[in-house]
Amino acid sequence: MFCLLRRRLSSVIDPSQIQFLRPISTTPPPPQNPSDQSSTFTVSYLVNSCGLSPESALSASKKVVFKSPSKPDLVLLFLRNHGFSNTQIANLATKRPSLLLAKPELTLLPKLKFLEEVGFSDGEIADFLSKDPTFLCRSLERKIKPSYDYLKSLLGTNGKVAAAIKSSRSSWILHFDLERIIGYKVEILRNHGVPEDNIVKLVTAKTRSLGNNNDRFEELVRNVRKIGIDPSSTQFVKAIYIFSGMNKKTMDSKLRIFRSYGWSEDEIVSAIRNQPLCIDVSEEKLEKGLDFFMNKLKWEPFELAKYSNLLGLSLRKRIIPRWMVIQCLLSKCLIKDAISISRVLKLTEAMFLQKFLVKYKSKAPEILKLYQGKL
Structure with missing residues (x-):
């Protein structure tokens, strides 16, 4: 009877589709690969202990693997004891998961103490490092301190050094040989008659403007002088900062907006000379400002050029x-x-x-x- 049933089934069902008729194997599955187990544990730890999303944890697990929670637990305890919030810890773990295997007292603590000595508060340290944890991966003696020493010699006080680091919006300013990178640019500014106080202001508040290569920076300084801005004025370093962060396409687009309202080249230059910030507003804001003053208030270009700072107001x-x-x-x-x-x-x-x-x-x-x- 059983044989007859099998013959009838096989006549209507493909043999590959009747696997369920075969006996179920009682052989246990092969053991899981230890590396797979570690990867699974790492993802679970990053999600449950560090607050990462499953997607971020999976991505981070390709850069770091935990065999046990002992080392990352120490790091998390250290960070929490130094004022890091859960969100800041998650940011740090997402960007630099390898730091969760660092030795807190040997690798992390000296750099936190350094920032504290420079003038960062506990809250600023946590915020700074969660946004740019690369700082914690740099050598304190070979990278960070030499750059700090140069900044201190240039700026004079820890407060100004701290301001320069904060204005750079990342720790890049302490990653490289600063004397080599910005020293030449400082000399260019001095050679063009920029006062030391204004150089300090540029380095302190607008550090990123010094990140251009030397040739481009020198050309930038010459162009600002061609506009007619006095190198001894604060407008000069303000213009350098603005132009250094603007590409040619954006600049050309804004100049076209001025020309579309009937401005001559001399009137545009006059407006920028009076207030460089007028070219730093968004294209939409620039166009709306020109429309209001020229079409609503009936100002002529030469009049608005005298008060070009108004284009920066809301x-x-x-x-x-x-x-x-x-x-x-x-x-x-x-x-x-x-x-x-x-x-x-x-x-x-x-x-x-x-x-x-x-x-x-x-x-x-x-x-x-x-x-x-x-x-």
């Missing part, structure tokens, strides 16, 4: 609300037509409120709502 939050208040007061003859809108826009918030809103709120009560954008 239309929605500052320019239009103040302009509307002034228009309302003019319509009620509470102020004179000769009032300078450029001076009004330059006033601090407190001064504007006192000079126009507080002073005239009884005679024109609607100006407060007008200023707040409710009318």
Whole structure:
């Protein structure tokens, strides 16, 4: 009977589809590869102990493998004891998972102490290292301290060194031979008559502008001088910072916007010379600013070039609300037509409120709502 049943089944079902009729093997599966077990444990640890997503943990497990939780547990305990939040630990583990195998007292602690001595607070240290954990992988004696020594000799105080490191938005400034990388650029600035105070300001607040190669930086300095900005002014180093972070395509696009509103080359140069920040705004903001001042207020290019700093102000939050208040007061003859809108826009918030809103709120009560954008 059983044979007959099998013959009938085989006539309608392919033999490969009747595996279930075969006896189930009782042989145990082969043992899992130890490396696979370690990888699985690593992923699990990164997810459960470090707060990584499964995808990030899987990616990180290709760079580091834990055979037991003992070493990473010590690192996590060390980081938490030094003010690292769960999010900061997750960021650090994502970017540099190998640090979870570091020796806390030998590798990590000296660098935290170094940052503390430079002037970083505990909170700043945790934030800085979670964003750029590469710093913890650098040699303190061969990389970090020599760069620090050069910065200290140039800037003078730990506070300014700390400001320079923070302004670079990463620890790259302490990764390389700084005297070789920015020393030549500092000499270029000195040779062009830039005062030492302004050089210190550039290095302290705009360190990334010195990351260009030497030839490009020298060309940049020459171009800023061609515009006519005085090397002894703070505008000179401000222009260097702005131009160093702008590629040719972006610059050309912004110049085309000026030209589309009828500006001559001399008027554009005049605007940049008066306030380099006018070319640093987004293309959208630049176009809206030009449209408002030239089409709404009917200013000529040469007039706006004198006050090009106004192009950096917010239309929605500052320019239009103040302009509307002034228009309302003019319509009620509470102020004179000769009032300078450029001076009004330059006033601090407190001064504007006192000079126009507080002073005239009884005679024109609607100006407060007008200023707040409710009318």
